[in-house]
Amino acid sequence: MSSLRCVAFPNPDGLILHGLLHEPEAVQARGVCVLLLSPGIKGRVGPHRLYLKLSVRLVQLGFHVLRFDYHGLGDSEGELSESMLADMYNSIQAGRYVGDTVAAMDWMQATTGVSRFVGSGLCGGSISALATAEVDPRIECLLGIGLPTVLEGGPANWSRVITNHQLAAVSETYFSKITDPTSWLRLISGKSSYRVIWRVVRNRLLGNKLPTEAPAASPKAEVDNTNPRFASAFMSMLRSGRTLLLFFSGADRLHAQFAENFESHHAERLEELRHLYDVHVIPNANHVLSDPTWIDELASVAEAWLVGRYPDQQVAFTSSQD
Amino acid sequence: MRLPLGKIPETNALREDYRFLDLRGERIFSAWHVPGADPSRAVVMCHPLGEEKLWAHRVFVTLARDLARAGFVVVRFDVRGEGDSDRDFLDSDFESRVEDTGLIADTVYRWYPSVAEINLLGLRFGASVAAETAARRNDVARLLLWDPVIDGAAYMQSVLRLNLMAQIAQHRKIVENREALVARLAQGGTVNIEGYELGEALHRQTSAFHLRDALARFEGDSLLVQIDYAENPINPELEALTKGHPGRHLASAREEPFWREIRAFYQRATDLTRATLAALGSTP
Numbered sequence: 001m002s003s004l005r006c007v008a009f010p011n012p013d014g015l016i017l018h019g020l021l022h023e024p025e026a027v028q029a030r031g032v033c034v035l036l037l038s039p040g041i042k043g044r045v046g047p048h049r050l051y052l053k054l055s056v057r058l059v060q061l062g063f064h065v066l067r068f069d070y071h072g073l074g075d076s077e078g079e080l081s082e083s084m085l086a087d088m089y090n091s092i093q094a095g096r097y098v099g100d101t102v103a104a105m106d107w108m109q110a111t112t113g114v115s116r117f118v119g120s121g122l123c124g125g126s127i128s129a130l131a132t133a134e135v136d137p138r139i140e141c142l143l144g145i146g147l148p149t150v151l152e153g154g155p156a157n158w159s160r161v162i163t164n165h166q167l168a169a170v171s172e173t174y175f176s177k178i179t180d181p182t183s184w185l186r187l188i189s190g191k192s193s194y195r196v197i198w199r200v201v202r203n204r205l206l207g208n209k210l211p212t213e214a215p216a217a218s219p220k221a222e223v224d225n226t227n228p229r230f231a232s233a234f235m236s237m238l239r240s241g242r243t244l245l246l247f248f249s250g251a252d253r254l255h256a257q258f259a260e261n262f263e264s265h266h267a268e269r270l271e272e273l274r275h276l277y278d279v280h281v282i283p284n285a286n287h288v289l290s291d292p293t294w295i296d297e298l299a300s301v302a303e304a305w306l307v308g309r310y311p312d313q314q315v316a317f318t319s320s321q322d
Numbered sequence: 323m324r325l326p327l328g329k330i331p332e333t334n335a336l337r338e339d340y341r342f343l344d345l346r347g348e349r350i351f352s353a354w355h356v357p358g359a360d361p362s363r364a365v366v367m368c369h370p371l372g373e374e375k376l377w378a379h380r381v382f383v384t385l386a387r388d389l390a391r392a393g394f395v396v397v398r399f400d401v402r403g404e405g406d407s408d409r410d411f412l413d414s415d416f417e418s419r420v421e422d423t424g425l426i427a428d429t430v431y432r433w434y435p436s437v438a439e440i441n442l443l444g445l446r447f448g449a450s451v452a453a454e455t456a457a458r459r460n461d462v463a464r465l466l467l468w469d470p471v472i473d474g475a476a477y478m479q480s481v482l483r484l485n486l487m488a489q490i491a492q493h494r495k496i497v498e499n500r501e502a503l504v505a506r507l508a509q510g511g512t513v514n515i516e517g518y519e520l521g522e523a524l525h526r527q528t529s530a531f532h533l534r535d536a537l538a539r540f541e542g543d544s545l546l547v548q549i550d551y552a553e554n555p556i557n558p559e560l561e562a563l564t565k566g567h568p569g570r571h572l573a574s575a576r577e578e579p580f581w582r583e584i585r586a587f588y589q590r591a592t593d594l595t596r597a598t599l600a601a602l603g604s605t606p
Binding site: 004006044045047052 | 340341342349351353372373376377379380383404405406411488491492514516517518519583584585586587589
C-alpha cells in the first residue's frame, strides 16, 4: 500500500522546508522520484490541489512523489524580501529555488535511496526544475507544465537578471549607437532600460571585463522580456541528452511565448536536438488546468511518457517507513 | 465597540509539528505551532474556501508563528476536501468542515491538558465554519472572525459568480446562467469553481447559514473584524451583529484582500495580527 507522510529538511541556509512524500508500495517502486515543485504562492498542493491529484496517480504507477514548500512560502521557514508578486515570480524564474530543490534531492537520496529524479511542476515549478537541471544531473528529464519563457511585469525586469554574456552583447550594441539621434531620443523619452545602461557604464568606468565568448543564449540587440536564463538551461538539458515533455494550455499565452521567444531564436541550434523534447498543447485549457478533463489529458499523456521513460520497476527500493 | 491595537510580543522559541490526524480512516493534515512553556491557551485557525485558502496561506502561517511566540498553541489544518487532507472537494460540505474543526479542538484538549481555553479564528468562509463549530460546543472561549461571511446564501451566489466569469473567459459569453447552475446542483450535478467541483450539499448547507444565528447560539466573546484597505465606514450588517451585545466586539483592520490575487506579495497582515492579539488580551 502506498503511503503519505509529512517530511522536513533543511535548505542550504539552514531554513526548514516542509513537504509531503508519497511513497509507492515497495514491490511497485520504480526507484524514481517525481519532484512536483511548487508554482509559488499556491505551494506544494498547487491550484485546486492539482499536485495532489497528480501525485495520487503517479504513486500508483510506482513513482515516489515529493512536494514541498520553498523557503519563505507555504509552511516553510524564511521570509522573502519582495513586496510585489511579480518580483517574487521573477525571482523564481531567476533560479531562487535551485538550492532548495537540490536540498530536496539530497534529502531524498539520503533518506530513501532514490537518486533519480523527474523535475516537474506548474509554471514557476517547471522553471525551477529546469534551472536546477542545469546544475544537477540527477534531474534526468523534465515534465514541464506551463513552462514560462518570459518574465513577469515588462522589460524592466529583464535588466534585473541579465547575464554577463548578455550584458557584453548589449554593451556593444549601445556603444555602436552612441551617435544615433534615435537612440538618444529613446533615452530622453524614457524608453531605454536605464538599469542596463547603468550596468554597462559602470562596467566601463570600473574597467570590468565582460565575457567575450559567444553566450549560450544569443541575445537580441533589442531588449525583450525573455528570461535570460531560460535558453542556457534548456540547451543544457538537451546537450546532455536529457528529454523534456512540455505541456502548454491552449488558452494560455505561454506556448506562443515559448515558440516566439525561444524556439524561433534558436531554430538552427535546436534542429539537431529537437527530437529530445515534445510539446503537448491541451486545447482550450486555461493556465491552471481547472477543468477535470484537462487534468485527465495531462495525466494520461504524462503517465505514458513516464512509464515509457522508466519501464522497469526496481524492487530494491523499499519504503523509508519500513 | 472598537478595540485598541495590540503589539506583537517577542517571546520564546516555538516548535512546529506537522502530522495527519485520523477521522474514521480519513487523514486530516494539521500543523501545530507550540510554545516552549506549558500552554494554557490555544487558537484553532479555520481557512477560507478553495483558492482563497491558498492565497491567504502565508498570512495564516506568519500569524500562527506570532501567536505561538505569544504563548498560544496554534493549530492550522486542512479540512477534508481541501489542501493535503483526504477526500475530494466534491464530497466535502459545510457539516464535514464543522466536524473537522471539532476534531481539532478535541485533539488540542487531549494532547495539551494544560490548555484551559480554546479560541477559534476564521477567515471569510472559515469564519462561518468557526462560528458554527463554536455554536455547537460549550468549550470555545472566543471567536475571532476575519471578514466573516455573514449571509451564506449571498456568499454562495458570489462563489457561483466565479463560474460565470470562467465561462466568459472560455466562451466569451455566459453559456449557463446562475439559475441554471443552481438547477444543475439540485439535480445532483456539479459546478466547477476555479477547479473545485462544488456539489449540492455544500451549496445547500452553506446557503442555510447565517452568522446572526450562529452567534445567537454562542455564549463566548467574539471579535468581528472588517478588513478594508481604504478608510471605509463599517459595514452596517457587521455593526448590527455587534450592537447591543456586550460580548461581541467590532474592529477594522487596514489590509489588502490577501485572500485573492492582488499585486502585492502578502506575507504578513500586521494590522490584523495586532487587532487579534489585542482581542486575545495578549499585550507585552
